[in-house]
Amino acid sequence: MCLAIPGRILEVHGEGPLDLRGEVEFSGVRREVSLAYVPEAGKGDWVLVHAGFALQTVDEVEAQRTLEELKRLADAGGGLGAFDEGEPGA
Amino acid sequence: MKYSREYRDPKLVHSLADEIRRITTRPWTIMEVCGGQTHAIVRFGLDQLLPKEIELVHGPGCPVCVTDVSLVDQAIELAERDGVVLCTFGDMSRVPGSEKDLLSAKAAGGNVKTVYSPMDALQLANENPDLEVVFFAVGFETTAPTTALTVERARAAGIDNYSLLVAHVLVPPVMEALLESPGNRVQGFLAAGHVCTVTGYRIYEPVASSHGVPVVVTGFEPADILKGVLETVRLLEDGRAEVQNAYSRAVKRDGNPHAWSMVERVFEVCDRSWRGIGTFPGSGLKLRGEYAAYDAGQRFTFHEQHDLKPSECISGLILQGAKKPPECPLFGTVCTPESPLGATMVSSEGACAAYYLHRGVEGTQSVERS
Numbered sequence: 461m462c463l464a465i466p467g468r469i470l471e472v473h474g475e476g477p478l479d480l481r482g483e484v485e486f487s488g489v490r491r492e493v494s495l496a497y498v499p500e501a502g503k504g505d506w507v508l509v510h511a512g513f514a515l516q517t518v519d520e521v522e523a524q525r526t527l528e529e530l531k532r533l534a535d536a537g538g539g540l541g542a543f544d545e546g547e548p549g550a
Numbered sequence: 551m552k553y554s555r556e557y558r559d560p561k562l563v564h565s566l567a568d569e570i571r572r573i574t575t576r577p578w579t580i581m582e583v584c585g586g587q588t589h590a591i592v593r594f595g596l597d598q599l600l601p602k603e604i605e606l607v608h609g610p611g612c613p614v615c616v617t618d619v620s621l622v623d624q625a626i627e628l629a630e631r632d633g634v635v636l637c638t639f640g641d642m643s644r645v646p647g648s649e650k651d652l653l654s655a656k657a658a659g660g661n662v663k664t665v666y667s668p669m670d671a672l673q674l675a676n677e678n679p680d681l682e683v684v685f686f687a688v689g690f691e692t693t694a695p696t697t698a699l700t701v702e703r704a705r706a707a708g709i710d711n712y713s714l715l716v717a718h719v720l721v722p723p724v725m726e727a728l729l730e731s732p733g734n735r736v737q738g739f740l741a742a743g744h745v746c747t748v749t750g751y752r753i754y755e756p757v758a759s760s761h762g763v764p765v766v767v768t769g770f771e772p773a774d775i776l777k778g779v780l781e782t783v784r785l786l787e788d789g790r791a792e793v794q795n796a797y798s799r800a801v802k803r804d805g806n807p808h809a810w811s812m813v814e815r816v817f818e819v820c821d822r823s824w825r826g827i828g829t830f831p832g833s834g835l836k837l838r839g840e841y842a843a844y845d846a847g848q849r850f851t852f853h854e855q856h857d858l859k860p861s862e863c864i865s866g867l868i869l870q871g872a873k874k875p876p877e878c879p880l881f882g883t884v885c886t887p888e889s890p891l892g893a894t895m896v897s898s899e900g901a902c903a904a905y906y907l908h909r910g911v912e913g914t915q916s917v918e919r920s
């Protein structure tokens with residue numbers, strides 16, 4: 461139940477820090493979430509959402525760095541098989 | 551979906567498994583703490599991609615599974631009381647209390663409402679001033695900021711018919727307790743990434759140094775999990791008891807200070823009983839004295855607690871990584887997700903449910919492929 465899903469902020473609204481909210485899109489589904497804990501996040505940012513709250517802004521630079529590191533490893537070796545779509549542990 | 555699909559690329563996943571195999575020289579036992587990771591490991595068959603020297607044992611990281619029976623009974627009692635609505639995350643509604651679960655209490659006329667967010671419960675209270683709305687606050691450090699904010703907002707808005715039945719649990723104390731238990735086999739931990747999103751990973755530094763175990767912050771997608779295993783094996787092979795972050799797109803060393811400071815404002819640390827495992831000092835959160843008005847445990851009086859009927863369910867051992875679900879004599883025969891005997895068969899993150907759903911009754915079926 462600690463699952464946090466990445467979504468993209470479409471709009472920010474609300475009055476005052478505790479009331480900061482946003483429209484966030486998750487694979488085509490929109491939901492209003494509290495942005496009280498990511499006051500620096502703005503339109504277009506990706507956030508990790510748990511139980512209706514954005515808990516962290518996704519660090520796009522770090523995400524890219526990790527993927528490149530993984531790809532370098534994969535290019536050095538092989539790899540077979542396939543994994544399906546959907547949420548792990550959802 | 552961005553930030554998840556690319557971490558399921560089979561080529562990346564298999565090359566990580568190959569790299570783990572390449573660097574492993576002897577047997578290592580690694581515990582993934584979080585139930586979400588257990589579910590992904592079993593579902594994608596990640597354990598079966600690893601060399602035989604590496605054993606993944608499943609940890610106690612399912613807050614629904616470890617919520618004490620007495621709290622489930624209190625939630626049921628509240629739901630059955632006139633004028634009270636008990637709001638809960640869906641996972642909690644089929645967890646057995648001493649006599650029944652929330653779902654059967656609801657079927658018999660109890661007022662149970664499943665919500666997606668504690669904010670929905672607060673809104674319900676705001677719209678229905680004649681009702682007492684109680685939110686069953688279950689969850690780790692990840693969830694505590696969400697319930698803390700509802701209390702702070704209720705106070706700011708003068709909403710006085712809202713309260714929490716608090717069952718929050720904290721991860722590091724139970725990791726230490728497992729390491730100190732006599733039968734401990736765990737040599738390294740995959741730390742729960744989303745807990746660390748809030749707390750940061752500096753909280754594991756004392757655990758790693760005082761117990762000499764590496765701790766690697768790990769995400770939830772297949773490549774994230776194997777990257778966590780790879781970093782852990784590297785540290786084990788090198789004899790380094792350090793904390794590393796293999797989930798850097800979501801986790802910083804200091805976590806989210808906005809979220810954690812709200813938790814500290816509203817809650818304080820307390821001892822907590824973990825279902826089937828035992829009571830650990832400092833392993834839970836309770837509302838601070840200033841917020842006593844929002845504490846359902848103080849606002850309502852409850853009946854005598856019933857004792858739990860003795861049962862053959864070994865979920866306590868499963869939550870400590872001492873046994874795997876197929877080792878339970880009731881697994882898949884007497885106990886199934888349709889008629890669960892223990893919380894680890896109820897919750898989608900419980901190890902018993904994960905094995906049953908993805909490995910079948912024998913618990914051994916191999917890797918899921920599409």
Ligand code: SF4
Nearest residue numbers: 863864878885892902
């Ligand atoms: S299979 Fe059922 S009875 Fe056995 S440990 Fe798991 S929850 Fe308990």
